[in-house]
Amino acid sequence: MRHLMNPLDFTVEELDRLFDLAGDIAADPAKYAHACAGKKLATCFYEPSTRTRLSFEAAMLNLGGSVLGFSDAASSSASKGESVSDTIRIISCYADICAMRHPKEGAPMVAASRSGIPVINAGDGGHQHPTQTLTDLMTIRALKGRLGGFTIGLCGDLKFGRTVHSLIAALIRYPGIRFVFISPPELKVPDYITDQLKELGIGYEEVIRLEDSIADLDLLYMTRVQRERFFNEEDYVRLKDFYILNNEKMALAKEDMLVLHPLPRVNEISVEVDDDPRAVYFKQAQYGVYVRMALILTLLEITV
Amino acid sequence: MLNVGKIEEGFVLDHIEAGKSLSIYHHLQLDKLDCTVAIIKNARSNKMGKKDILKVECDIDTLDLDVLAFIDHNITVNVIKDGEIVDKKVLTLPKEIRNIIKCKNPRCITSIEQELPHIFVLADEQKEIYRCKYCEEKASESTYAW
Numbered sequence: 037m038r039h040l041m042n043p044l045d046f047t048v049e050e051l052d053r054l055f056d057l058a059g060d061i062a063a064d065p066a067k068y069a070h071a072c073a074g075k076k077l078a079t080c081f082y083e084p085s086t087r088t089r090l091s092f093e094a095a096m097l098n099l100g101g102s103v104l105g106f107s108d109a110a111s112s113s114a115s116k117g118e119s120v121s122d123t124i125r126i127i128s129c130y131a132d133i134c135a136m137r138h139p140k141e142g143a144p145m146v147a148a149s150r151s152g153i154p155v156i157n158a159g160d161g162g163h164q165h166p167t168q169t170l171t172d173l174m175t176i177r178a179l180k181g182r183l184g185g186f187t188i189g190l191c192g193d194l195k196f197g198r199t200v201h202s203l204i205a206a207l208i209r210y211p212g213i214r215f216v217f218i219s220p221p222e223l224k225v226p227d228y229i230t231d232q233l234k235e236l237g238i239g240y241e242e243v244i245r246l247e248d249s250i251a252d253l254d255l256l257y258m259t260r261v262q263r264e265r266f267f268n269e270e271d272y273v274r275l276k277d278f279y280i281l282n283n284e285k286m287a288l289a290k291e292d293m294l295v296l297h298p299l300p301r302v303n304e305i306s307v308e309v310d311d312d313p314r315a316v317y318f319k320q321a322q323y324g325v326y327v328r329m330a331l332i333l334t335l336l337e338i339t340v
Numbered sequence: 341m342l343n344v345g346k347i348e349e350g351f352v353l354d355h356i357e358a359g360k361s362l363s364i365y366h367h368l369q370l371d372k373l374d375c376t377v378a379i380i381k382n383a384r385s386n387k388m389g390k391k392d393i394l395k396v397e398c399d400i401d402t403l404d405l406d407v408l409a410f411i412d413h414n415i416t417v418n419v420i421k422d423g424e425i426v427d428k429k430v431l432t433l434p435k436e437i438r439n440i441i442k443c444k445n446p447r448c449i450t451s452i453e454q455e456l457p458h459i460f461v462l463a464d465e466q467k468e469i470y471r472c473k474y475c476e477e478k479a480s481e482s483t484y485a486w
Binding site: 139141142143 | 445447448449450451452453455456472473474475476477
């Protein structure tokens with residue numbers, strides 16, 4: 037029995053198979069409509085996350101399975117002090133697979149070690165959110181036709197952004213990737229990541245302004261720059277416009293550059309960009325459902 | 341110069357950084373063993389200037405040396421039998437340490453589930469970096485508590 041705790045749990049070859057399956061699901065959803073008939077997914081969400089939870093539920097429903105679960109800790113037995121280990125032992129009696137989100141880092145791993153069913157980490161604090169990374173990779177592969185051989189710009193909060201760190205770790209396994217890190221100096225990518233890139237001989241540069249580098253990019257991964265991350269209001273006001281993507285900056289980009297965003301977006305991408313065919317962040321949500329469907333089938337060892 | 345006699349069977353832990361012997365005494369759980377222990381602090385050392393030495397008279401299988409390697413793998417471990425040194429053990433960093441140090445990351449699951457063992461895994465042998473098995477927080481003086 038396998039679990040998914042970290043996006044690197046799967047080898048590149050295993051991910052290829054997963055993405056092939058997700059691609060097949062996207063091409064012919066009807067073929068998979070009853071693949072999980074009689075199976076149940078438990079969504080154990082100890083903190084609210086509408087998007088991720090609904091994406092998992094949609095994935096299971098699309099496969100003909102059913103879902104049960106809770107959407108915040110207050111409505112679970114955790115509010116009575118039950119441990120994650122005990123909860124998963126009980127859930128294992130009710131469901132066939134579990135997606136767990138928890139504010140404490142490592143909680144899904146503790147659950148997996150005691151579980152009788154596959155556990156998917158649906159986000160644990162600031163630690164890992166592997167299905168977001170799988171969604172990002174799937175979107176890139178589906179729309180670019182490959183994972184590798186491109187320059188990707190990561191823009192915004194690169195210091196605290198969990199999705200950014202996981203995506204970098206996943207992408208460095210593919211050949212020919214070059215990174216451009218676009219962030220204010222306060223929110224630069226952590227040293228341990230740049231040290232690793234240097235060790236592996238992977239090219240990267242760090243810039244402050246998006247418009248200075250957008251013309252070089254094949255992919256642009258946007259994230260939110262939060263006001264509270266800045267040391268003072270003056271710096272925030274001075275820098276924030278550098279990280280807002282609008283049509284003016286899009287005009288500088290390549291015709292086939294893709295814009296991704298893990299969502300929710302606040303104001304870092306102007307609404308005017310939504311109609312640009314290069315803006316694929318809403319398609320990303322759709323690919324997220326396909327990749328979760330493929331993941332559920334893979335972990336349940338169901339073939340169609 | 342203080343003289344401490346030979347031991348018949350057990351260990352002589354030599355070249356301990358001066359001042360660390362009590363901490364090692366504690367982590368080897370020598371307080372729980374019913375055996376003779378000599379703690380020598382600030383002994384003169386050509387190599388180190390000052391050093392600590394621990395002499396433990398016990399069965400040689402009773403000690404968990406993994407913890408010793410984690411604390412300081414430069415310590416010399418002399419194994420004594422019949423009053424003679426029969427072996428010098430080379431300490432290597434353990435792949436995993438359990439309940440030796442505690443994760444202090446307030447976001448770690450171990451912060452709320454008290455019964456979980458605190459496990460750190462050797463993530464980088466060259467840089468001697470251990471990370472919490474659960475949250476992957478790096479073990480450093482500021483992030484763990486003995």
